[in-house]
Amino acid sequence: MQTAAYLILNTGDILEGKFLHQQVVIEGEVVFNTSMMGYQEVMTDPSYEGQLVTMTYPLIGNYGCNDDVKESEVFGAKALIIQTPNHQPDHPTSTSTLKTLAEKTSVPIIYDIDTRHLTKIIRTHSNVFGKISSDPTDKVTMAHIDPDLVKKVSVKKSISIPAKDNKDVHLAVIDFGQKKSIVDVLNQAGAHITVCPYNTTKEMLDQLDVDGVVFSNGPGDPADCLPLIPTVKKIADHYPSFGICLGHQLLALSYGMSTKKLAYGHRGGNHAVKSIETGKVYMTSQNHGYVVCEDSVTDDFSVLFINVNDQSIEGLKHKSKPITSVQFHPEAHPGPTDTMHLIYDFVRDVTKKEVYSHA
Template sequence: MQTAYLILNTGDVLEGTFLTEATTTEGEVVFNTSMIGYQEVMTDPSYEGQLVTMTYPLIGNYGCNGDVKESDRFGAKALIVQTVSHYPDHPTSTHTLKQLAEKTKVPIIYGVDTRHLTKIIRTHPNVFGKISTNPDEKVTMTKIDPDVVKKVSVKDVQHNHSYSNRHPHIAVIDFGQKKSIIDALTAAGANVSLCPYHTTKTELDQLGIDGVVLSNGPGDPVDCLSLIPTVRKIADHYPSFGICLGHQLLALSYGMQTKKLVYGHRGGNHAVKSSITGKVYMTSQNHGYVVCEDTVTNEFDILFTNVNDQSIEGLQHKTKPVTSFQFHPEAHPGPTDTMHLIEAFVRDVAKKGAIVYA
């Protein structure tokens, strides 16, 4: 195996070993605190443009299988781990982490001091890095491609109609959606149409939909400002449910602002508190940006806040069926504490009634 170097724009150089074929790749360096879910991370379009550090030290111990994936292609640009399990033990495992990496073309380096790397990321905002066989290379990347949403979105409408016409028809606007969102909507009883990121209200009208989910996705929400007028038209006409990037775009469409966190929230153990009940939920998260609290308009109530840093985790319009969440209610990987939010959205779209999230 060949020596790998992770060169950071902070001036640090960390050494590891290529698990896969030696290659050079560059991206934003982020960390994920999940103990499980490495396969979902590798295939999640939200990680496009990022080199992901898994803070849990042993990765690959339960193997991989063909059913556990968030997309067929897109995901992390690379995975950085401390220790790789070469002999997974799980009844559903069909191949190893190395075999998955070779199949998905996601480079993996191991033997890296991920604890030290995580401390660097927590200390310095905007950490970018390059993985290479040459420790003297320089990091040139300073921002994720502003057209990254266009890259990961579907090109044409895809239908998943599992039920009769009596069931609600929900469009998912694909900014980089996870397959788990489609699965959760379908399990809740919805017919789903997956639509390209630039789909207009007129095109949704032609599909005959009842509600809209604005999906998660990669990159800076401000890079999608050209989509904001369309998002607002959709939200003014249809019951709308935003997740992660979709949440941020909904907020922007109503005049709010977003900001970049120092190191983001990524993992399956993030606690959020309901502003209605005071109950705390464990959630799955994957984002580097949040809605600025001081820009929330009086049209909206704050539904959830992050227990650790009090950032906004959920918004609900006071008079319209427009709701959005910074976390991932569909989980995968992570706890299912907030799955009821998706189920409530599908149920209330079907009833065409007021949607209340308590």
């Protein structure tokens, strides 16, 4: 018999479900993801550190799990909240079930939750925090996001990944919580990669003799990273730079812009963004709760992309320096591959040692 699991929210709501594999007591920010697939990537994506993630698609585990798609070895969602688990997945690459993955990663999963109702609660209230417990009388004590999430998920020392061919380009990925798939796509595009800790300085990059820098995605509030901003600015002033998600926000902060919290964030693989330069609309994968404030964009930057649904900023480009950033995830793992060319363009243009531009 499965143990009853209760999701207790700071809104006063209590939702009842069951523990999939082990009974836990755990707290975190409650968010939702609208992707129809990608549960394994969510469970292992460092950007979800500290969060209890609700999958809005009702059937989770359909195609099983395999080690090839995990985004990190340890870090990811604090818990997964689903409606119906599949215990008999059907896919040629599947090597284990969702329950087995949960046991391996120690990510607790609760199911039989009315995820449609929960999503409506999250959309109605800002800053929803919750506790998973077997005791419905437990109280939520968490009221803010851990300010040290980036420090927690970043690598502790640099990791070198040689290029797959003979292209002469060396990129540093500053790890604020990078997904393995970002590094994989950069590597596939021909770059030698060095993944560096979040607090790497320009002087350290000089010693590594890199040609360009990618500021990675990561968890939490970009304002909690304000001590890093002078270093980000110094690096971007000297190296061709590309920012993704949190990296995009930190680049914006370093050049005098500001950020704000969205009501309930953008998380899923079906977010439409529009290119300001061409008018073309791309479908993108996204995972963030904060955005760059529209009225804070400085004269040195152009807006590259906007979100079709709420017109929030989805990309920036410096007018004279080789600095570009996007709020979405161009590596598209999981999600649509519409914007993956941005990563290949960056590697190509750094290889040419030219100031790049994206259509």
